[in-house]
Amino acid sequence: MSTLVSLRSITKTYQRGPEQVKVLHGIDLDIETGDFVALMGPSGSGKTTLLNLIGGLDSPSGGEITIEGERIDQMGGGQLSTWRSHHVGFVFQFYNLMPMLTAQKNVELPLLLTHLGAAQRRRNAEIALTLVGLADRRSHRPNELSGGQQQRVAIARAIVSDPTFLICDEPTGDLDRQSAEEILQLLQQLNREHGKTIIMVTHDPKAAEYATHTVHLDKGELADAPLAH
Numbered sequence: 001m002s003t004l005v006s007l008r009s010i011t012k013t014y015q016r017g018p019e020q021v022k023v024l025h026g027i028d029l030d031i032e033t034g035d036f037v038a039l040m041g042p043s044g045s046g047k048t049t050l051l052n053l054i055g056g057l058d059s060p061s062g063g064e065i066t067i068e069g070e071r072i073d074q075m076g077g078g079q080l081s082t083w084r085s086h087h088v089g090f091v092f093q094f095y096n097l098m099p100m101l102t103a104q105k106n107v108e109l110p111l112l113l114t115h116l117g118a119a120q121r122r123r124n125a126e127i128a129l130t131l132v133g134l135a136d137r138r139s140h141r142p143n144e145l146s147g148g149q150q151q152r153v154a155i156a157r158a159i160v161s162d163p164t165f166l167i168c169d170e171p172t173g174d175l176d177r178q179s180a181e182e183i184l185q186l187l188q189q190l191n192r193e194h195g196k197t198i199i200m201v202t203h204d205p206k207a208a209e210y211a212t213h214t215v216h217l218d219k220g221e222l223a224d225a226p227l228a229h
Contacts (some may be wrong), residue, residue, distance in 0.1 A: 004132060004165060004197055005031035005054055010063035012049050012220075023049045025220045027063070036198045037193040038208035041217035047201045048169055048180060050111030050217065054199060055088050055167040056080045068164060085113045089158030093170040095150045097142040097157075104138040107156045114161065128156035131194075156185060165197035166190070172207055184210040 010027040013020050023046045031037055031054075039047050046205040052058040056072050059080075065073040072083060089110075093223060097106050107125040116124070129138050132152040142150050151171060158166055168187065172180035188210045200211065208214045216223040 002033050003030050004033040004068060005029070005199070006064075006066040008064045008066075008166075010050075010053065010065065012046070012053065012058075012111060013061045024218050025168070027220075027222055029215065031197065031199060033165035033197055034186065034191070034195055035213055036211045038214045039199065039201045039217060040203065040205075040208055040214055043203070045217045046220040047217050049164065051167055051169055051199065051201050055090065056084045072229075085110065085161070087160070087164040088134065089163035089166045091151070091154050091158045091166060091168040091171045093173040095142070095147075095154045095174075097150055097153060098143050098219070102139050102141055103145070103153045103156075106142070106153055107138075107160050110157060110161045124160050125156070128160040129153070131155045131159065131190075141173060146179070147175050148182055151179070151183050152186065155183070155190075159190065159196070165199065168198060168200040170201055170203070171198045172202070172204065180207065182206075 007027050007029040010024055011022065012024040013022045027050065039051065041047050049058070053060055063073065064071060067087065070083070075083060098109070104122070104125050107128050108121045111121040111124060116148065126135065126138065129135050129195055132155050134149060134152050134156065137145060137149060142153070145153065171187070172183050175183060184207055187198055187200070189211070191198050200207070202208055
């Protein structure tokens, strides 16, 4: 297995008024290609901050973030935006779907940043929706879908551009237990059968059981980080 994500001495400090709040304290972490990592920890432990750094949504205050051999901590805003569109699929707790668009059009959104023509975008979106079991719902709008179905659309949108890895922030946090299990099974299937590397923040121990590794974060420090040897 090769190391996909490598974090070295990562710190993150925010300015809140006159004071500096240190959220992450010297994080070292390696994630292998094909891993399904659950990032756990109490509220305020820095989980989402760490996820946002790995996903290129934010930059660290110090340290190095290397992904597939690229130092993303050295990239500027424009570079990071381009890098994200090629490498990262995002799945959020509240789906973030466009209410006026059909499932099909929601899934196509990331492809608008590519050079694909309309027919190929439509085809790719259909494949992604089929993969998440929603081919028959592609003309439905979000308000015509259940929470679990909306999250499936969000996952289809995340995988449609075949990203290097998926970032999932509490993907089952807004779902009932049965819908949550179905979403976790789908993520596990994407990991096992399609080789997708997944990094998931969750506070739910049952959700973490679907992952191949669990990493615990507490007060901005890792309790048990897997490091490549």
